[in-house]
Amino acid sequence: MAGRPSAPRPPVTPDLKTAADLMPVLPMTAEVKDGRLWIGGVDMVELAHEAGTALYVMDEATIRHQLQEYVRWTTYHWRDVDVVFAGKAFMSLAMCRIVAEEGCCLDVSSGGELAFARRAGVPMERIYVHGNNKTPLELTECLDAGVGRIVVDSFEEMDRLSALAAERSVTQKVLIRVTPGVEADTHDFIMTGAEDSKFGFGRNQGLAMQAVERAIALPGIDFDGLHMHIGSQIFALRSFAKAIEVIVEFIAEIKERTGVEVHMLDTGGGLGIAYGLPDEPSTIKDYGKVVVDGIKEECVKHGLTVPAMAVEPGRSIVANAGVTLYTVGSIKEIPGIRTYVAVDGGMSDNIRTSLYDAHYEALIANKADQPREMVRTVAGKHCESGDIVVNDAPLQRVDVGDVLCVCATGAYCQSMSSNYNKQVRPGVVFVRDGEWRFVVRRETYEDLLHNEVG
Numbered sequence: 001m002a003g004r005p006s007a008p009r010p011p012v013t014p015d016l017k018t019a020a021d022l023m024p025v026l027p028m029t030a031e032v033k034d035g036r037l038w039i040g041g042v043d044m045v046e047l048a049h050e051a052g053t054a055l056y057v058m059d060e061a062t063i064r065h066q067l068q069e070y071v072r073w074t075t076y077h078w079r080d081v082d083v084v085f086a087g088k089a090f091m092s093l094a095m096c097r098i099v100a101e102e103g104c105c106l107d108v109s110s111g112g113e114l115a116f117a118r119r120a121g122v123p124m125e126r127i128y129v130h131g132n133n134k135t136p137l138e139l140t141e142c143l144d145a146g147v148g149r150i151v152v153d154s155f156e157e158m159d160r161l162s163a164l165a166a167e168r169s170v171t172q173k174v175l176i177r178v179t180p181g182v183e184a185d186t187h188d189f190i191m192t193g194a195e196d197s198k199f200g201f202g203r204n205q206g207l208a209m210q211a212v213e214r215a216i217a218l219p220g221i222d223f224d225g226l227h228m229h230i231g232s233q234i235f236a237l238r239s240f241a242k243a244i245e246v247i248v249e250f251i252a253e254i255k256e257r258t259g260v261e262v263h264m265l266d267t268g269g270g271l272g273i274a275y276g277l278p279d280e281p282s283t284i285k286d287y288g289k290v291v292v293d294g295i296k297e298e299c300v301k302h303g304l305t306v307p308a309m310a311v312e313p314g315r316s317i318v319a320n321a322g323v324t325l326y327t328v329g330s331i332k333e334i335p336g337i338r339t340y341v342a343v344d345g346g347m348s349d350n351i352r353t354s355l356y357d358a359h360y361e362a363l364i365a366n367k368a369d370q371p372r373e374m375v376r377t378v379a380g381k382h383c384e385s386g387d388i389v390v391n392d393a394p395l396q397r398v399d400v401g402d403v404l405c406v407c408a409t410g411a412y413c414q415s416m417s418s419n420y421n422k423q424v425r426p427g428v429v430f431v432r433d434g435e436w437r438f439v440v441r442r443e444t445y446e447d448l449l450h451n452e453v454g
Ligand SMILES: Cc1ncc(COP(=O)(O)O)c(C=O)c1O
Pocket: 001, 002, 086, 088, 089, 107, 130, 229, 231, 232, 233, 268, 269, 270, 271, 312, 313, 314, 315, 316
């Protein structure tokens, strides 16, 4: 669930905004100098010329700041909280290392993501493993690596894990993923009686209780606690508060029925971010208070010991840390309809627009101090009419050769990228204190041919 478009937008008109007005969606080190956009002390126009486009650029200061904010405002309210970065949002070895350096944990959702964490040297006890259909091989890899917690998502997986752990004479800590029947909408929550989800065990049909009882009984499994994740790009903190009410009530039910205390409650990720200027997400500070204090208060209400906690932010750590730089290759005006500005990337490096109708802010990096005086549609270079990067984007006057910057692309763009049309994937550059470095190099045609047989 990486999706959900941002808030509905009013009709788009030239808004005359310059890059200085776009700071809410840009990395925290963004600035305008000599009419150009700079991030992390690096000139984005020069970078585009030196490193080539399309290019993902990530600001290390923003990533670290967001992780630190989560640690600060969760542990401020309760000493025992794991901040678990959701690797699906953006994963590279450099990112894994930053997560570990900031004292955080890492959520992996496949054997591949686990391989990245291992190569990066993330301590294995800090790994949380997700996925609604972990293969026997992946479970084996997790046990052999000694991961901290596996979030169990089905009865078959639990039985498989128990057998594999018992074979190895080890005991694996597990969390049971519960579908609390609360689904977050961007601005509110919906109580979903049906709990129609491929993820987790529904609470209302008694499946979650059955799963807990089985986890308590099975050999090789140490039932450590519960996990939930109610959605993504959530603006209304009361959605989290409602889900916490429901899940802590379930913890009380577990204690009453089995006598077992839940040691850990993982409330998932989901905090929204500003993609567009109308978006006003909640702060990490407010999120920490609502989630952590909410759990404490509900536990007191039910006479429960307050458990250890975990939160799993993805998007809110990396989205605004990133931008994508493109070069404008052609401009096609369809009189009376619209003007397409075509760039050297597209749905292969950002699928979110075609997939979720996501909206982004864009600007011309080499005209950053000029007003956005026209509305243009930024199109990709792929063989799909739906290959649009930004629909109806207010933009500065555009010329072929301009460096076009799309904001807030740090989450779920590189991680969901593809080689459609045998497009090579862009590299990822980290910027910091006036320096830049590739942390993922741009692919080559040789990379594309590497797995071909014959
Ligand atoms: C289980 C789980 N945890 C955490 C996340 C991260 O969510 P977000 O990026 O919205 O913070 C996701 C995203 O889909 C998820 O499925």
